[in-house]
């Protein structure tokens with residue numbers, strides 16, 4: 001067995017945002033070693049061509065230069081050589097997001113896929129990674145947070161870490177900087193959260209709540225065999241949101257306001273969103289990181305890998321993320337139903353749900369979901385939101401048809417046994433056939449209509465079976481995301497069907513809903529709003545301008561399109577009843593109530 005690959009990453013030049021990488025291969029391919037940098041990152045289904053961030057690369061053997069030939073956009077080949085071969089690269093790192101690489105004088109972060117070349121043909125070899133701090137003139141208080149196993153590094157310090165192969169090396173993102181660390185245990189497993197960018201929050205409360213959440217999830221599908229530690233890596237920004245799952249960690253980004261302040265105990269909407277994000281990424285440690293589509297076993301990171309199953313791995317995860325908050329006792333039933341109604345609202349407002357199935361949405365994620373434009377809401381559906389509602393409908397259908405003998409939980413447990421614990425990978429129709437064999441129910445029609453078809457889910461009837469009344473009302477203003485009944489004074493404005501967004505000093509139409517009065521009148525995304533009936537029109541006053549009118553009224557909207565002033569005569573329509581809220585039916589019989597309690601995990 002050749003010696004492990006020796007990787008080194010140095011935060012050598014923070015002001016230029018450059019990481020220096022070196023990689024020594026003990027026994028390079030005698031025909032000429034090929035190195036490749038991934039085109040995409042597991043969990044984020046878009047071609048990113050990460051090699052474009054390599055600003056310089058060279059190879060050497062025994063101090064002598066070795067010629068490196070670029071083969072294509074992502075790979076290089078060294079001339080044949082026998083002794084250990086070292087490749088040194090400078091990587092530009094100025095992309096601050098959960099799936100990027102970033103370095104400045106305050107901190108550094110990287111996802112391994114962005115920075116580490118793969119040694120083609122020797123992917124299975126152990127990798128050692130030495131992480132080197134920035135110069136003392138930049139920082140002396142930096143620490144390191146990663147779920148990678150230390151080899152000769154103190155906890156949270158620079159030094160050498162080890163990964164059993166390349167796939168694992170790039171599955172341990174690393175944060176370095178003045179980080180704030182909280183530790184807790186869940187089901188006997190050490191967990192930690194490392195926070196960069198904010199100090200003034202209640203770390204003890206976060207640890208307490210995450211412990212409850214993780215403990216609950218560990219009890220759901222059971223502790224994965226190799227899960228001996230877990231780390232939440234969190235970057236806090238003034239405005240930010242996002243997450244990327246890994247097997248032993250997750251990279252998260254949130255807004256300052258999402259973290260709980262000391263001395264407060266309420267779970268407000270922002271903190272609930274943060275907990276939902278943690279719940280989502282944590283559940284991925286089962287659902288997609290260990291149990292994954294057959295087509296991802298193994299990941300081939302050079303080009304698109306197509307699967308119609310992303311709705312299973314993202315949609316079902318999105319269904320359980322909020323449900324776990326409820327079942328773990330972190331939020332109330334009412335709060336959970338509010339979140340659910342907001343998801344129903346989002347899907348209800350997406351006309352693209354009649355154009356694209358979730359299976360197609362999964363398959364085409366690379367070019368459509370991840371490359372959205374102003375019209376996407378009219379032409380595609382999200383495999384996250386619609387996928388989560390399919391999971392809800394499937395769960396309630398199984399509960400109803402099996403007379404509460406089975407639920408989606410049982411299907412997921414069996415999936416985990418069959419595809420997660422074995423590492424086999426789920427075939428394209430795997431969930432469907434397993435759901436049938438676990439429950440004994442005929443579900444072909446369900447999958448035909450809602451997964452392979454664009455049918456609207458029968459949520460009204462299904463929610464009734466657990467004593468929940470699904471109601472719709474018009475939006476009271478353009479910020480109305482649903483989830484709550486309207487207050488009595490709120491007068492819904494008539495329907496224009498276009499979103500107006502402030503862009504610097506301009507107000508531009510961003511989304512124009514298909515079939516809406518705005519579309520029929522010829523307003524297009526990108527049009528700069530000027531006035532409605534001679535009065536200035538802005539993102540802030542659109543609702544009140546519309547409230548001056550009723551459905552059926554014709555108004556004149558003037559816009560600039562490419563510096564041409566255009567007048568559009570728009571006939572406003574009745575407001576769409578597209579805003580959902582859910583109400584617990586207090587008159588439901590005892591059997592229905594106990595069904596709801598079982599679903600929401602109440603005693």
Ligand SMILES: [Zn+2]
Pocket residue numbers: 280284313314317
């Ligand atoms: Zn996800």
